[in-house]
Amino acid sequence: MSMDKFFLGNTTIIEPTYSFYNNDITKNAIIFIDEFDATRDRLLNQIITRGLENHIDYLGLFHRVYASLKTRDFPAELTTASKLQQAYLDEHKNAKNPMEIIEGFGGVFDETYDRFAMQYSFKTEEDGKGDRSRNFIFNRFKSSTLGLC
Numbered sequence: 773m774s775m776d777k778f779f780l781g782n783t784t785i786i787e788p789t790y791s792f793y794n795n796d797i798t799k800n801a802i803i804f805i806d807e808f809d810a811t812r813d814r815l816l817n818q819i820i821t822r823g824l825e826n827h828i829d830y831l832g833l834f835h836r837v838y839a840s841l842k843t844r845d846f847p848a849e850l851t852t853a854s855k856l857q858q859a860y861l862d863e864h865k866n867a868k869n870p871m872e873i874i875e876g877f878g879g880v881f882d883e884t885y886d887r888f889a890m891q892y893s894f895k896t897e898e899d900g901k902g903d904r905s906r907n908f909i910f911n912r913f914k915s916s917t918l919g920l921c
Contacts, residue, residue, distance in 0.1 A: 775805060775807070775810070775811050775814035775815065775818075777792070778791075778792045778793055778803070778805065831890075834881075834884075834890065835890070837881065838881045838885055838890070841874070841877060841878040841881050842878070844874075844878070846874060850870060850874070851870050851871045851874065852870065853869050853870055857869075857870070
């Protein structure tokens with residue numbers, strides 16, 4: 773089979789569509805792939821296609837995580853080590869407990885927030901002439917910026 777047939781849905785008359793790579797039919801099976809030289813391109817195309825389907829607002833995600841870390845309002849279940857975690861902490865002296873991990877993340881987010889001045893929702897970059905007349909803000913239920921040269 774080709775890589776497309778392996779990763780894309782296989783449609784049958786009897787069963788619903790399924791993919792070979794995550795189906796029980798491939799467990800303990802030997803799979804022969806035709807056109808092996810084209811495999812890399814097929815895999816890259818699948819990765820790119822699936823990546824484009826998932827739109828993630830990274831700046832919004834950063835702001836939500838940063839705001840959560842700033843409140844430091846975490847339930848005890850997250851900040852208290854479980855028995856298994858405590859055994860690991862006792863065995864590994866350099867390991868961090870859950871609260872130290874949260875505080876470490878807070879430090880990284882604080883540093884990033886300050887370094888890149890994340891408190892501003894709109895940033896411009898000087899072009900050397902001080903001309904900012906061609907910067908625009910578009911609002912599609914969230915702010916996006918586009919600087920034109």
